[in-house]
Structure formats: C-alpha cells, structure tokens
Amino acid sequence: RTSTRTISLFFKTKIGDGGNRLGRFPEQYNLDGWFPMPAPFRDGKWMVVPYDDEAELVGDFYDFDVSFSYPRGLTCIAPGRYGSDTAASVITDHFRLSPAHDFVLLLGTGFKRKDYSTNGIRIPFYYRTRNDEAVDSTARSVLFTLNWMAEHVGPYPFDELVIAQTSIGFSGGIEFPQMYWQSSVSTGEYLRFSREVAIHETLHQWFYGFLASNQAEDPFLDESITEYFSERISDAETNRDASLLDAFGFAARSESYSRMMGHDFLDKLSITRSALAYSRREYTPVIYGKGAMIMRTITRLMGDKGDDFWKSFYQQFLFKHPTQRDFVALANQFAPFDAKQNVEVVLNSASALDYRVDEIKSEELADSGQVRSTVRFTAQHPLPFPVVVRLEFPTDPTFDTTVIATPGEQQIELTRSQPVTVVTIDPNYQFAIDVNYLNNSLSRNSHGAAFRLFSGITFLVESLFTIVGGI
Numbered sequence: 158r159t160s161t162r163t164i165s166l167f168f169k170t171k172i173g174d175g176g177n178r179l180g181r182f183p184e185q186y187n188l189d190g191w192f193p194m195p196a197p198f199r200d201g202k203w204m205v206v207p208y209d210d211e212a213e214l215v216g217d218f219y220d221f222d223v224s225f226s227y228p229r230g231l232t233c234i235a236p237g238r239y240g241s242d243t244a245a246s247v248i249t250d251h252f253r254l255s256p257a258h259d260f261v262l263l264l265g266t267g268f269k270r271k272d273y274s275t276n277g278i279r280i281p282f283y284y285r286t287r288n289d290e291a292v293d294s295t296a297r298s299v300l301f302t303l304n305w306m307a308e309h310v311g312p313y314p315f316d317e318l319v320i321a322q323t324s325i326g327f328s329g330g331i332e333f334p335q336m337y338w339q340s341s342v343s344t345g346e347y348l349r350f351s352r353e354v355a356i357h358e359t360l361h362q363w364f365y366g367f368l369a370s371n372q373a374e375d376p377f378l379d380e381s382i383t384e385y386f387s388e389r390i391s392d393a394e395t396n397r398d399a400s401l402l403d404a405f406g407f408a409a410r411s412e413s414y415s416r417m418m419g420h421d422f423l424d425k426l427s428i429t430r431s432a433l434a435y436s437r438r439e440y441t442p443v444i445y446g447k448g449a450m451i452m453r454t455i456t457r458l459m460g461d462k463g464d465d466f467w468k469s470f471y472q473q474f475l476f477k478h479p480t481q482r483d484f485v486a487l488a489n490q491f492a493p494f495d496a497k498q499n500v501e502v503v504l505n506s507a508s509a510l511d512y513r514v515d516e517i518k519s520e521e522l523a524d525s526g527q528v529r530s531t532v533r534f535t536a537q538h539p540l541p542f543p544v545v546v547r548l549e550f551p552t553d554p555t556f557d558t559t560v561i562a563t564p565g566e567q568q569i570e571l572t573r574s575q576p577v578t579v580v581t582i583d584p585n586y587q588f589a590i591d592v593n594y595l596n597n598s599l600s601r602n603s604h605g606a607a608f609r610l611f612s613g614i615t616f617l618v619e620s621l622f623t624i625v626g627g628i
Contacts, residue, residue: 184266197217207433211435212372212432214259218257218258229247232265233264234262234283236252239252258369260334263323276303278318282295283323286341299356310468311468320337322341323339325339332358353411356391364382367476368471369476370479376432380444388415391411412453418441424592450589457585458494458503459493470484485504509537509538510539511535512536513593514580514581514598515534517533517577529571529572530571536562548579550577551578
C-alpha cells in the first residue's frame with residue numbers, strides 16, 4: 158500500500174563569495190545544493206553520504222516542481238521551465254524536472270542566448286563571450302556527442318539540455334541533471350579545450366545524470382567512464398591523430414593526455430576506491446587518467462562486443478543507481494571475461510604491466526631455403542588474457558599470432574621462407590594500461606624500436622608526451 162506525506166520545511170541559505178556550486182560572483186549567483194535534500198534511500202535504509210568536494214551530490218530520482226522568484230533585471234537559467242509570472246519588480250518562474258536527482262539554478266546579468274537542436278532535443282546556450290563562432294563550435298561538439306551516444310550507447314531521454322558559459326571559479330565544467338556550466342568558450346581551434354569540456358560535460362548526462370552512480374562511493378563509474386568516452390568522441394569528431402592538439406604541424410590525441418595524466422599511478426593505486434580514499438594529488442590522475450585507460454582496456458578486450466556491453470549497461474541501469482558490483486557482474490557476461498578470468502583483474506590493476514620485445518634472431522636452414530626466426534620478449538605483470546604478436550617480413554604478408562603471456566622472458570620460433578624483420582606486441586593497443594608502448598616494437602634492421610605511433614611531426618609530439626608522461 159502506498160501513502161503520501163507532505164513535509165513543509167522553512168530554510169535560509171547563505172550564499173558566500175566565490176565557490177563553484179553555491180556561491181556569489183560579481184555578475185551572478187550559482188545555486189546548487191541550495192535547499193534541503195532528502196538523504197538517498199537504498200536497500201531499505203537511509204544512506205549517510207560524507208561530503209567530498211571532488212564528488213557530485215548524491216540523491217535519488219525525484220519529481221521536482223519548483224516556483225522561484227527573483228528581481229527583474231536578472232536572467233534565471235535552469236532546465237524544465239514551463240511558465241513565468243511578472244509582478245512589479247519580481248519575476249516568478251515555474252519549473253518541472255523529472256526524473257532528476259538535483260535541481261540547479263543560475264542567476265546573473267549580461268547573458269546572451271543562442272538556441273540549437275538535434276533529434277527533438279532543444280539546447281538553449283547562455284553565454285557572455287563576444288565570439289559567437291566559438292559558441293557555435295562548442296555547440297557542434299555537444300550535438301555530435303548527443304548523436305554519437307544515441308548510436309553507440311543509448312539516447313538522451315529528455316527534450317532539453319541547458320548550457321551556461323559562466324563563472325565557476327576554475328577552468329572546466331560542472332554537470333547537473335539536464336544542464337551543465339562551462340567556465341569559458343574560446344576559439345580554441347589549436348588546443349580544443351572548450352570543445353573537450355563540452356563533450357565531457359555532455360557525457361555526464363549519461364554517467365552521473367540518468368545512469369546515476371554514487372560518485373562518492375564509486376567515482377570510476379562517473380569520471381573514469383566519462384573520460385574514456387570523451388576520448389572516443391573527440392577522436393570520432395575530429396581527425397583521430399589530432400583530437401586534442403592541432404597547431405603549426407603538431408598533433409596529439411586525447412588518449413595521449415590521459416596516459417600522461419595517469420601514467421605515474423599505473424603501479425600504485427586501483428581506481429575502485431571511494432573518493433575520500435584518494436588525496437587531492439591522487440584523485441584526478443587516478444580516476445580521470447588511469448581510469449580512462451582501464452575503461453579503454455576493458456572495452457578493447459571485449460573486441461567487437463565492446464559497444465554491446467555499454468548498450469547493455471545503459472538499458473539495464475537507466476534511471477537507476479549502478480554500483481561497482483553491478484558493473485562487474487555485467488562485464489563478466491562479455492568475453493574474454495568470465496567467472497574465472499574476472500574483469501576485476503583489470504579493474505583493480507595496480508601493477509606496471511609492460512610488454513617488451515627484446516631480440517629478433519634469424520638463421521638460414523641449410524639446403525631447405527627456409528629461415529628460422531626466434532623472437533624473445535619479456536612480460537612484466539601481464540594480464541591473463543591473450544595478447545596479439547604481429548610479425549612482419551620483407552615482402553611476405555604480415556602474420557599475427559596470440560599468446561597468453563606469463564611473467565618473465567618468453568620466445569616464439571617460426572620457420573618461413575623469409576626472416577622476421579619487425580615484431581610488435583599488442584599492435585591494436587588493446588592493453589591501454591601498458592606503461593611503455595615504445596618498447597612493444599623492435600626492428601631487426603635498425604636494432605631499435607619500430608615506432609608505430611604516427612609519422613612525421615605527429616610522431617615527434619607523441620614521443621614528447623612519451624618522455625613527459627610515459628605514453
């Protein structure tokens with residue numbers, strides 16, 4: 158039997174100077190966490206969620222019906238507006254937002270507005286910049302993200318997404334249900350910061366919004382997954398080799414940045430801790446950088462079923478609160494993961510995985526016209542899944558084989574009409590958490606690494622990232 162109760166709460170909220178979620182700036186008021194919110198009710202009990210400024214506010218899904226009054230002369234920005242009344246010097250706006258686990262308002266002056274749409278989704282974009290083209294460029298990335306996610310994961314289930322370019326106290330963005338704030342919109346055609354932020358915050362509508370994990374408890378289900386898909390969408394929207402940087406002949410991918418950010422923590426911390434278990438120095442490189450590398454590894458190991466996994470995740474947990482246990486249980490239904498070789502082996506990885514090609518030797522076999530080639534390689538902290546070894550010859554077709562590497566030195570022998578000249582372990586980058594891609598390849602002719610990243614100046618930039626961050 159269902160029953161309802163009405164609870165009336167009278168409250169005052171102090172709005173301090175600055176701050177990002179709840180604060181006052183010279184030209185605006187940021188209002189998040191401005192009203193009393195019920196504690197989450199899960200598994201028959203109320204949850205106590207400690208506050209962590211790295212994590213989003215945790216809440217259940219509610220039907221918000223809000224009437225909000227404010228002085229004339231201010232612009233009120235929020236999703237779900239369905240009506241407005243004006244009396245003397247006061248405006249009262251009416252909002253409905255459902256289902257949602259938060260309701261946020263932004264009040265300020267000096268805003269302009271442009272409107273965009275795609276597939277029935279309205280996108281009002283509020284901004285202060287004088288560069289309308291920069292706003293259009295940022296909006297194009299939002300539209301691309303909405304459409305890409307509809308195809309590869311699942312559709313955005315609402316008819317509105319509100320964007321506000323505004324002051325938030327730092328460079329970046331903050332996500333809310335059916336709305337996000339972004340610190341700046343610049344031309345940024347060289348370093349695509351504005352569009353990267355737009356993609357990332359739009360993705361949070363999925364991973365935080367309506368696939369509403371508890372970021373305080375399982376931050377990887379929010380930021381790690383979002384960062385991973387940010388990289389994929391950046392690569393899909395632009396030239397893959399230049400999705401992050403394209404200037405004066407230099408180019409770099411978004412994936413390079415997450416490797417640089419997370420590299421130093423590949424052998425230190427897993428991504429499965431609660432947000433409070435990381436220091437400020439640890440949280441961003443582990444959850445954003447290493448977390449994206451872990452998600453990339455898990456998805457690539459699934460092969461052509463990777464997108465099927467994410468579609469299943471969407472279908473199973475839409476307007477629910479997935480946990481780490483839910484993620485593991487679903488992922489283990491997709492090869493190569495199973496009850497024996499559990500996805501947690503990857504998820505909890507805190508060792509420096511490295512595949513290194515050590516030597517290529519070849520000898521002609523007398524009177525046979527054949528050549529025996531021996532390849533020696535070393536595996537450091539390998540995962541218990543097959544890895545591709547690609548063998549190249551002077552003119553014969555390339556040959557791929559797979560091995561399940563064990564720790565230490567191993568070798569492969571084969572006899573062909575031509576010697577092996579180049580060996581590459583993991584040529585398709587399945588193991589994105591490999592600490593050093595540069596030693597995965599060896600060329601017999603040069604006795605050095607058979608670099609396989611990119612050619613020309615792009616290779617030089619990628620190599621620079623490698624020196625700085627171990628790409």
